[in-house]
Amino acid sequence: MAVKENIRPGGRSARVQASVHAAVRELLAEMSRAEITVPLIAMRAGVTPSTIYRRWGDLQQLLADVAVERLRPDMEPIDTGSGAGDLEVWAEQYAEEMSSGPGREYVRDVLAAQTGDNATKCCNFTRQQIEAIAVRAKERGEFFPDIDAVMDSVVAPIMYRILFGDVPTSARVRELVGHVFGQRKAP
Amino acid sequence: MAVKENIRPGGRSARVQASVHAAVRELLAEMSRAEITVPLIAMRAGVTPSTIYRRWGDLQQLLADVAVERLRPDMEPIDTGSGAGDLEVWAEQYAEEMSSGPGREYVRDVLAAQTGDNATKCCNFTRQQIEAIAVRAKERGEFFPDIDAVMDSVVAPIMYRILFGDVPTSARVRELVGHVFGQRKAP
Incomplete structure (x- = not known):
């Protein structure tokens, strides 16, 4: 429900x-x-x-509802002066928060619920943060990759690694971000 | 335990x-x-x-243990004659299986357990399938991307989308595969 x-x-x-x-x-x-x-x-x-x-x-749905409120971002992404820098700082912070003890518990509660509503909400919070970075980059006249490409190439691998195995290192997070900017000329 | x-x-x-x-x-x-x-x-x-x-x-750990056995691949990846073709067919099948009703339940059970052992096992099953495709490609003398790049650029976005929102379309899965092959000359 x-x-x-x-x-x-x-x-x-x-x-x-x-x-x-x-x-x-x-x-x-x-x-x-x-x-x-x-x-x-x-x-x-x-x-x-x-x-x-x-x-x-049920209880699981309530726990998911509480968890999603905890996962709601409470600030604008940090402004470092460039879109690539903003995304790098944001992604490192995201990896750190989601792989922390409480972060893992919240994500686990959200995913354990039978309906996917709360999981979709979480994904939308993340997307909105990246959109905010993209808007700032465009205002500065910079190139910024598609939001979908950022979700698939930066957010998804960070979350997959946290859920299914090792936490990505900062170096790997920076690589993922560098990579999605390098895709500029890819088809 | x-x-x-x-x-x-x-x-x-x-x-x-x-x-x-x-x-x-x-x-x-x-x-x-x-x-x-x-x-x-x-x-x-x-x-x-x-x-x-x-x-x-506890019960959750037992359910995770049963689920991981269900997620164990029961066949070699299909041989289509090329690494890119093999990965495309494998990735479409993976997306279909993991987004099915039973697939979602198994993944949910695996992720709900407190210890990550079973999640790591799942990730290893996936990695082994991709390694099998890579070995065949190399035997044919073909280029095949790094296993880590395939995990991050193909597997992770499929699983992220299944868990946090929409199921990726076949077209999108093919795009992801095409993309990881296109990364060939990237740094």
Whole structure:
């Protein structure tokens, strides 16, 4: 069950969401994920378990919803003066955050949910950050690769390596970025 | 807890593993994943729950272990007469299998486990398939890109798109393969 977007701020629905999210974050800090249950969250949030089931469907969906909020970027990408520099700094930071303990937990929660809504949201957050870098580059009159090429050639290999094996080194991240800029003349 | 590799075939340990794996596969076919418990698997497999906990640690780790066996390739990559053709056919099949209902479930189970052992195993299966294609290409005297470049430029974007959003089209998969062959002269 997808959570309604654009909940009226300050409305009852928004208050329930805020208090349930806060309860999950508190419990995650206090105990292991395997010990957390819907009744426990409901008690802490001051709502009934059925409110949670009605709104989120199941525990995994709620955990995914909380995780995606944690993965929402809280700043504009750093401005280094060039698109290539911005992408390099952003990609290194992305690799670092996603491979950290909490980063891995959030990504795992997002991917464990049955519906892909939250995973798509995560992907869109990433895309928006790269678009912001691309817009700045174009304002400076610089070349910047297609967003899809950046997603496929920089973001995807970083995430694949984090999920399926080794964390990419900074050097490898810089190589990936250099590469997508070098694709300029490729067909 | 990682499962011991190289279990002596036919030994007690191998028989326990085979019967527990079979029990999980049967139960997965009969009921939803959320209903499956360790005691239920133990009863079906004719072992005690503590045998399962001792060997696999927890349910998620066991599910990951079963899933990774399902993801083990059961054939050599198809020989089309050229490395580029082989990789194209293999990549299309990979995208199709991993984005199918069962494929997604297996990948989800593998990634949901706390330890990354099974995810690394999956990645190694994929790498071995590509290495087999590369060896054939070299025997024919053809150029074939680095295995790492294929992992980053073909495998990673296919998996990223399946996990975080849309399934890549066949056309896009062919483009990715064409591209990694085009990188030939890149630095």
